[in-house]
Amino acid sequence: MKKDLLISKNVLFPVAVFGLIFTVCTITFDLTPFGLPLEAGKILTYTAVLCNFVTVIVLIVDVFKNNLSTKYLWTLGFLFSGCIAGVYYLLKRDSYLSKA
Known part of the structure; x- marks a missing residue:
């Protein structure tokens, strides 16, 4: 049985993409020459980490609510890679839930 996300996919996907892009950009590149x-770079970094945290928590709850057979692997993927696995899961969520 497919259960809904805690936050709508239309809201969660942009939050995950924002977290992914700005975490990579602000940690990898120095944005002061631009x-x-x-201080603004630090605020972007903290906001991106917060977006990653929210995305990971919502997706871990979703994996366990829908009782996927690979819920522990998805949880490890979310915890170690953050929004990279989160964006991938959101894109393929319907196919994973149809197999469960």
Whole structure:
């Protein structure tokens, strides 16, 4: 039985993409040469980490609510890779739930 996400997929997907992009960009690249002050870069980093946290928690709850057979592997993937696995899961969620 397919159960809904805690947060709508239309809201969660942009949050996950925002978290993925800005975590990679602000940690990998120095944004101060582009005219972004250091404080703004820190705020972007904290916001991206918060987006990652929200996405991971919602998706872990979803995996366990829908009782997927690979729920422990998905949980490890979400915890270790964050929004990379989260975005992939959101894109393929319907096919995984139809197999469960």
